[in-house]
Amino acid sequence: MRRTGFIYIPQESRDNLEIGLARGVWGWKDQAMARQDGTSKIRPFEFGDYVVFGTGGPNPRISTERYRDEATLTRMVLATVVRPLYQDDRPVWPGEFPHRMDLEFLVDHSGSFTAAELGDGALEALRQSANRIGLLVPGDGLRAVGYLGEFPRITTSAPPLTGVPATHRTQRYGQVREVRPGLELPTLADWEQRKVHRDPVAVVCGDRTDGAESLVLAAEPDPAQPEADLVHVVGPDAPATANAVLTKSRDNGKSVRVLSPSTGGFRYLGLYQVVDNYLVHQAGGAETHHVLSRLAEPKAGTDQPETRTAVVTRRIRSTAVAEQVKVFYNHTCQVCRTRLVAAGRAYAEGAHIRPLGGRHEGPDRIENILCLCPNCHTLFDLGGIVIGQDLKVHQENVMPFDLHRIPQHAIDLAQLAYHWSLHRSKSRTT
Ligand SMILES: [Zn+2]
Numbered sequence: 001m002r003r004t005g006f007i008y009i010p011q012e013s014r015d016n017l018e019i020g021l022a023r024g025v026w027g028w029k030d031q032a033m034a035r036q037d038g039t040s041k042i043r044p045f046e047f048g049d050y051v052v053f054g055t056g057g058p059n060p061r062i063s064t065e066r067y068r069d070e071a072t073l074t075r076m077v078l079a080t081v082v083r084p085l086y087q088d089d090r091p092v093w094p095g096e097f098p099h100r101m102d103l104e105f106l107v108d109h110s111g112s113f114t115a116a117e118l119g120d121g122a123l124e125a126l127r128q129s130a131n132r133i134g135l136l137v138p139g140d141g142l143r144a145v146g147y148l149g150e151f152p153r154i155t156t157s158a159p160p161l162t163g164v165p166a167t168h169r170t171q172r173y174g175q176v177r178e179v180r181p182g183l184e185l186p187t188l189a190d191w192e193q194r195k196v197h198r199d200p201v202a203v204v205c206g207d208r209t210d211g212a213e214s215l216v217l218a219a220e221p222d223p224a225q226p227e228a229d230l231v232h233v234v235g236p237d238a239p240a241t242a243n244a245v246l247t248k249s250r251d252n253g254k255s256v257r258v259l260s261p262s263t264g265g266f267r268y269l270g271l272y273q274v275v276d277n278y279l280v281h282q283a284g285g286a287e288t289h290h291v292l293s294r295l296a297e298p299k300a301g302t303d304q305p306e307t308r309t310a311v312v313t314r315r316i317r318s319t320a321v322a323e324q325v326k327v328f329y330n331h332t333c334q335v336c337r338t339r340l341v342a343a344g345r346a347y348a349e350g351a352h353i354r355p356l357g358g359r360h361e362g363p364d365r366i367e368n369i370l371c372l373c374p375n376c377h378t379l380f381d382l383g384g385i386v387i388g389q390d391l392k393v394h395q396e397n398v399m400p401f402d403l404h405r406i407p408q409h410a411i412d413l414a415q416l417a418y419h420w421s422l423h424r425s426k427s428r429t430t
Pocket of ligand 1: 333335336338372373374375376377
């Protein structure tokens with residue numbers, strides 16, 4: 001079941017709530033986290049859990065019973081967590097609130113709300129939050145969430161956390177004049193001024209209708225990597241709306257400006273195209289990964305980059321997804337556990353379970369790829385190795401044994417069944 005946490009907003013913090021609503025984020029001060037065991041209350045909240053904000057009502061320093069019987073709150077806001085507790089010092093509110101959660105705000109309603117509408121548990125949690133400087137207090141949210149969920153959803157033209165005011169929302173995709181890859185500026189606010197990244201607080205700028213305009217990577221890519229033209233963005237480092245925005249970019253093919261942290265602040269890496277989005281299943285739920293491929297530099301006299309051909313994009317997608325599987329297993333074969341190393345570099349192959357080409361048309365997705373050594377890859381493609389629905393490896397003259405697998409790597413059993421049937425039928429006819 002989804003958790004619900006309650007946050008009481010005192011009169012003096014109402015402006016902060018407006019900022020939070022506009023930005024899709026909420027934050028706490030250091031003191032709030034240090035006292036009252038704040039971290040342990042907030043940390044369990046995960047993607048999809050509810051947060052209910054309330055304002056108004058009587059002095060909270062009265063008894064639970066009196067508060068329950070007498071309190072009438074005047075405004076309630078319902079949100080869900082899109083990024084659990086993290087730290088960020090970049091300014092959002094006046095004052096420092098570095099302990100943050102990204103939220104998708106669903107409902108914002110003013111009226112009169114009592115225990116009859118919200119439930120006794122909600123009222124008590126709000127009272128406690130009011131007495132604990134706005135800490136998030138877990139409580140029984142069944143009634144409150146059910147009641148608030150009936151109100152019309154907030155409609156915003158800008159998605160949360162891209163937070164660009166409507167008046168600034170002239171879309172600007174592609175190359176920005178006089179900004180070349182490699183240029184470094186000290187802060188994201190400088191990049192905002194150059195119209196490269198229009199919101200210094202956002203990870204991704206853009207919207208669900210037209211896709212991403214620009215994004216900021218969490219870390220600088222290693223230029224020594226063989227796939228230096230590819231960058232990976234992992235969903236939890238961006239809010240859920242950012243995932244939707246980046247998925248849109250893959251569909252419409254528009255270029256995305258990419259910035260990365262660097263020693264001198266932030267460096268512009270150039271224009272990229274989103275070439276793949278895929279899910280990685282984790283214990284806590286699925287993560288969305290995005291793969292972006294660098295576009296060639298614009299020709300002289302034009303601001304539009306040359307786009308790569310579909311064939312090249314296809315190869316890049318294949319490489320990027322297979323690369324992820326190899327990283328999962330540290331280049332160790334999932335069948336024989338061999339890890340090949342040459343000149344200090346590990347080598348493994350990404351083997352498609354259902355082949356990509358010809359009549360097979362297998363998906364180029366992580367669920368359809370195994371990390372294998374070249375020998376096992378060859379045997380697998382020839383049908384000398386098949387894998388059952390119980391993930392046991394069947395190999396000639398060997399007792400079936402378990403395929404080496406990590407939980408993050410979801411393997412598509414339907415593709416294994418396809419591979420199995422392909423080779424079982426072949427062995428019968430020969
Ligand atoms: Zn092997």
